[in-house]
Every structure is written in structure tokens, then in C-alpha cells.
Amino acid sequence: MSVTPKTALTIAGSDSGGGAGIQADLRTFFACGVHGMTAITAVTVQNSVGVQGFTEIPPDVVSAQIKAVAGDMGVDAAKTGMLATAEIITAVAKTLDEVHIGRNADVPFVVDPVAASMHGDALLREEALEAIRTELFPRATLVTPNLDEVRLLTGVEVTDRASQRDAARALLALGPMWVLVKGGHLYDDPECVDLLSDGVQFIELSARRIDTPHTHGGGDTLASSITAFLAKGLGVPDAVDEGKRFIERCVAEAYPLGEGVGPVSPFWRLA
Template sequence: MSIIVALTAQNTYGVQDSLAIPSAFIEEQFDSLAADFTIGAAKTGMLADVERVETVVKKLKQVDFGPLIVDPVMVAKGGHHLLQTEAVQTINQKLLPLATVVTPNLPEAEVIIGERIVTDQEMITAAKKLQALGTKNVIVKGGHSHNSNAADFVLLADGEAFWMSTPRVETANTHGTGDTFSACIAAELAKGTDLKKAIIIGKQFIQAAISQPIYVGHGHGPTNHWAEVADDVSIT
């Protein structure tokens, strides 16, 4: 089930334009789903601007959609901004405290905490600062790093911390990696999977979805949601 917050005109080359949905209609979508379904988990994606973030926060406080995964989508692969700069503070102050897990990539984490992140230690520090904003569990994704492996740092609410590492895959078919990863975690939590295991399964799934490509379009093709998942994630 989806609550559409913004529409995009996009293809594998990128996002050409976007259109925010009226807040009143977003509220109607929330009410419609809440009136009919028991929802086990939810995730956020593109939230567009301050008004839309505030609307989503307002409705999330009124409904019970289970654990919330916040994927702080900010910029599309082609460079189109999917979140107004002014909305970052609103996300920090109002949305992150509602999140069970937040899943920023390195550029997104840099925007949220206002600091450059290059080294492993800086990723650890960033996770702690994100947790201080109110999110119980944090995953700082390292896909944008220049390391030979794609390593994500996980900091859980109880203080447990670990790295998830997979071999880097040379491919252009990475459209939707963040969405796929966070959606998989949400799906696992909805099924009742333990949080740590759900996060590891999410990493396994996105690694498979990237490394077993499907070829669609002429730009950044999508991740493969039909990929065969293997146990190839190193946990340290």
C-alpha cells in the first residue's frame, strides 16, 4: 500500500520534474488506509518540502502503522532535488524522533548532521549524532564511499554496533537501491523478524538485487527485486 506524497516524471536517466500532492489529499490517503487495514510497518520516501513533511508527521502520530523506517530521500541519481533544503530541519526535529530506523547514505547523512563524512570513524560519529536526534536505530550506508567494499555502519538503540560489508559491484543498474533496502527492512519487520536480522536480510537482498542485474532503459537501470538472495554479507 502506498500514500503518494509527490509525483515524479522520471526514467532511468533521472527525474525530470516532480509535483507535490496537496496535503489534504495526503491526509485522506492516511485515513483511508488506517480505516481498513492493519499495517505491520511503514517506510517514508520522497517527502518534497516542509509542508508535506509536517503533514506526514501529523498523520503518523494519529495512526498505528507499526515500526517506521525513514529513508531520507534528498537527491535523485540524476541530480534532481527531491527534498527542499528548508525541509531538512523539519525532518531532523519532527520526523526522525518517530523513526524506528533511519537509513541515510553518506551524502544524506552529511546534510542531516552538517558535516563531511569520509572515514570509517566519521561514519561512526555520524551514526551517534543521528541517534542523538531521536532515532532509535541508525544505518549509515557506505555505498558512496571509495572503499573496495560497500560497508554500512549500524548503531542499535541498545548500543550494539556492527559493520555490514559486501563486495562492490561495478554496474549502472543501481536505480532505487535506497528504496529497495529500506523497503526490505520494513517488510521483514512487518513479518515479525527481529530488527538486527531484518537489517542483515535487507543488506543481503540489496546486494543480490544489484549483483544480479536486469536491463531496463538506457541510464541507471533498476535493482532486481527477483534476485536470488545469498548469505554473502560480512558482519564485523
């Protein structure tokens, strides 16, 4: 008899190059054994060398996508990626409350506060940062910023493992249950250490730094794997630990594609 898998919803932008965004989330959900569903917020024109432009989806259409799947199929965990504008963020926050997703409704909700692509191209309008802080963070089970996003959201400049703790405290003050301060951008560190905290526990998740230029989609792949493991019923520390092991292998198996930065790869999980 067929078994219905757990379900995970990603609310994010499309990457035409297939390495990040919705495309990375869906293939990660598949590799991690959950049924993926999508609410698309923007369509980017993107390849391995950068983002050439994007068009936003109207906020009411983003909300309608969330309601359509939540009402009919059910959501075991959800995540956000590129949200583009304050209007979309406001619509997402309101809709998540309506369909009972988020920390207060016991359906885990991961916020990956994507601000720019790894090439430095903006994916979020500047005025939308305040909406991420005030409307999304208080609803989040877990937030997963990289160091640039930490600086934009809190003003804390992370340069080492001690300042990673300061950043965690500053982010927790904005209201999420857990924060994961990712250390991928501490390029001088021979290890990639991500700091997970709920304000009581400070857990350092460490992996060797793999020598590769191809890390496109790494942040999305980590956040969506954690979301998949939360959908399967793991608690936050276990889901993040599994996610960290997952992304380490994905970076190790990353492949060149195009003239620029190639994508991390979850294919190893299917072998």
C-alpha cells in the same frame, strides 16, 4: 484456506521509470512476501537519465491515504521515501501519531530521508530538511541515510569507516532508535559496509562491492525490504541483516534499461 500476509505501507513519490520510489517499494514488498500499500506524496517525471520534474500531492490527500489504509486494513510496518515539502512532512508526522504508527506505538517506522535522485536532481525542498530532523527522526524506529543525506542532515562528512561512526552518533542525537549509515558511496572501498547502531551496538554489515553502474532504486529497495522484514516480526538487527543480503543480490542482478542508470532487481527472489 487463504492466508492474509503481513502489511507494509510506503509513503513516497512515484517514479515514472519504475526503478525507484513507490514502484520499487511495491515490487520489493511483493518479492518479500508482504502486502504493499501506498500513500503517494509526489508524481515525478523520471527516466534512466534523470528527473525532469515533479508535482506534489496536497498534504491533506497524503494524510487521507494513510488514514484510509491504516483504519481499514491495518499496517504492520511503514516507511517514508520522497516527501518533497515541509508541509507534507508535517502532515505525515501528525497522521502517523493519529493512526499509532511509529516508535512510540510499537508499529515499526523506517525513515529513508530521500533528498535527491542519484542523478543529483532535488526531490526535497531545501527548507524541508529541518522538518525531517525535528518531526520525522524522533518518531523513527530506523533511519537509513546515504552519505549525501548524512552531510545535509548533520554536517558530518563521511570519508571512511571511522567517520561513519561519528555520523551514526550525530544522527542518533536527532532522536531515532536506530540508524543505518549506508556506505554505498564510499567508492574506493572494495566492500559496501553499512553501519547499524542504536548508540550501544555498532554493527558493520558488509557485502562485496559489485561492479555495475546500474544501482537506481538501491536505497529504496534496501529500506523497503527492511520494512517488509520488520512487518514480518523480525527485530531491527535481523531485519537489516536480511535487507542487506537482499539488496546485495538485487544489485548483482541489476539490469540496463534506457540510456542512463538501470534499476536494481528483486526478480531473483521470485525465481
